[in-house]
Amino acid sequence: MAKSKTIRIGVFGCWRGHAYIRSLVNGKIPGCRITALCDKKQDRIQSCLEDLPKGRLAPKVFSDPEEFFDSKLFDAVFLINYFNEHAKWAVKALEKNIHVFSETMAASTMADAVALCRAAEKSKAIYMMAENYPHSKGNLELKKVYESGTLGKVLFAEGEYVHPMSPNESRRYRDPSVQGPYHWRRFNPITYYCSHALAPLMYMTGEMPKRVVGMCAYTPEEVRQIYHSKKAESVGVMLITTDGDAVFRVNGSSSMGPHGNWYRLACTKGGAETIRGNQRKVRVAYNSWNKPEDWEESEKTYEAEWPSDAEIADAAGHGGGDYWVVRKFIESIRGENTPFPNVYQACAMSAVGILGWRSILNGNIPYDIPDFSNEEERKKWQDDRQFPYPSEDAPNNIPFTSRPVTDAGDWN
Numbered sequence: 001m002a003k004s005k006t007i008r009i010g011v012f013g014c015w016r017g018h019a020y021i022r023s024l025v026n027g028k029i030p031g032c033r034i035t036a037l038c039d040k041k042q043d044r045i046q047s048c049l050e051d052l053p054k055g056r057l058a059p060k061v062f063s064d065p066e067e068f069f070d071s072k073l074f075d076a077v078f079l080i081n082y083f084n085e086h087a088k089w090a091v092k093a094l095e096k097n098i099h100v101f102s103e104t105m106a107a108s109t110m111a112d113a114v115a116l117c118r119a120a121e122k123s124k125a126i127y128m129m130a131e132n133y134p135h136s137k138g139n140l141e142l143k144k145v146y147e148s149g150t151l152g153k154v155l156f157a158e159g160e161y162v163h164p165m166s167p168n169e170s171r172r173y174r175d176p177s178v179q180g181p182y183h184w185r186r187f188n189p190i191t192y193y194c195s196h197a198l199a200p201l202m203y204m205t206g207e208m209p210k211r212v213v214g215m216c217a218y219t220p221e222e223v224r225q226i227y228h229s230k231k232a233e234s235v236g237v238m239l240i241t242t243d244g245d246a247v248f249r250v251n252g253s254s255s256m257g258p259h260g261n262w263y264r265l266a267c268t269k270g271g272a273e274t275i276r277g278n279q280r281k282v283r284v285a286y287n288s289w290n291k292p293e294d295w296e297e298s299e300k301t302y303e304a305e306w307p308s309d310a311e312i313a314d315a316a317g318h319g320g321g322d323y324w325v326v327r328k329f330i331e332s333i334r335g336e337n338t339p340f341p342n343v344y345q346a347c348a349m350s351a352v353g354i355l356g357w358r359s360i361l362n363g364n365i366p367y368d369i370p371d372f373s374n375e376e377e378r379k380k381w382q383d384d385r386q387f388p389y390p391s392e393d394a395p396n397n398i399p400f401t402s403r404p405v406t407d408a409g410d411w412n
């Protein structure tokens with residue numbers, strides 16, 4: 001990366017935010033410095049401070065986000081706050097010409113997605129969603145192979161992010177005495193957290209979602225009670241058609257065994273996939289009659305290689321994705337790279353989760369995903385504020401479970 005002005009970074013949300021701090025410090029990504037932290041939980045701020053410079057170079061800490069955003073202490077913000085509150089703060093930052101790196105998902109209502117696109121267009125700052133899974137070793141290799149053209153055109157692709165939680169993890173996230181009664185993880189509809197499954201497929205192929213149908217599997221009642229879940233669903237699957245006439249099958253953030261991510265591209269001349277249980281390895285296979293001339297056999301399974309910085313990437317979280325996604329953001333601010341997902345891609349992914357859920361609630365009917373770069377298309381959704389998360393101030397105005405759950409045990 002070329003040497004230029006230091007980029008000052010503010011981090012809002014110091015739990016997952018701590019992982020990004022580790023990706024940035026100790027000169028791992030040169031030319032940036034963390035100058036401000038914001039979290040209402042002081043223990044989380046303290047734990048981040050342990051990994052940051054002391055004295056004159058120590059970041060200023062805030063518990064109130066309004067004061068944090070008004071502080072003028074940073075050029076770029078990492079929004080690692082609650083899942084369902086990113087768009088509001090992203091708009092605020094963009095209005096102040098602060099570059100935004102927003103955790104998943106970009107928006108939790110269609111209206112918020114429209115407002116976010118408009119704010120990004122007016123701003124002098126850039127927007128990028130902090131979607132790390134496109135940058136895992138295996139997924140970067142699949143992108144490279146697809147872009148080489150030897151596989152032909154994608155016809156069908158699959159992305160899975162499967163994240164069951166043990167009863168203990170479940171308690172950490174869902175017990176109201178730990179996280180409060182309104183934490184987003186208690187109410188997240190089964191399709192909403194879909195970017196870890198979908199973003200890698202979009203990044204590899206360049207295709208955009210155009211239409212979605214959602215389906216779900218229900219947890220047996222005796223199992224649901226073990227995890228005290230307030231939701232009836234364990235698995236949310238979406239079938240998506242793309243602007244390139246392909247079909248993607250996306251399994252959002254499902255609770256089924258076993259844990260893991262998996263991605264597959266099936267194309268006109270062959271296919272490529274990561275190996276289940278090993279994110280670093282890929283299998284590339286061609287139709288025998290479409291095999292590249294310099295390949296002896298029609299298929300190979302091999303360990304992928306990082307483009308560079310192997311040691312730093314191997315040490316970073318989420319299969320190395322945490323390093324590359326931050327680096328891409330910093331390079332994009334400097335004009336040396338292009339954000340992915342940009343605001344339109346990020347909002348399309350949010351819409352897949354939001355409308356995929358609506359499909360489930362409405363008998364699996366299909367919904368069209370608007371082109372968020374087109375004002376005429378997105379305008380139709382500007383007042384759509386269906387929101388599944390209850391809060392202290394207001395109840396949810398769309399269900400977060402597609403079958404009522406009457407008893408969530410002692411975590412009701």
Ligand SMILES: NC(=O)c1ccc[n+]([C@@H]2O[C@H](COP(=O)([O-])OP(=O)(O)OC[C@H]3O[C@@H](n4cnc5c(N)ncnc54)[C@H](O)[C@@H]3O)[C@@H](O)[C@H]2O)c1
Pocket residue numbers: 012013014015016017038039040041044063064065080081082083084103104105130131132318
């Ligand atoms: N990309 C990944 O691999 C990955 C992994 C984990 C979490 N995440 C994302 O990171 C985000 C945060 O998740 P998390 O796991 O850290 O849990 P979380 O949502 O509980 O943490 C959010 C943090 O922000 C703070 N916060 C939120 N609103 C605040 C406010 N108004 N004022 C002050 N502090 C406030 C909370 O105190 C908390 O420490 C979510 O969007 C989640 O989807 C992404």
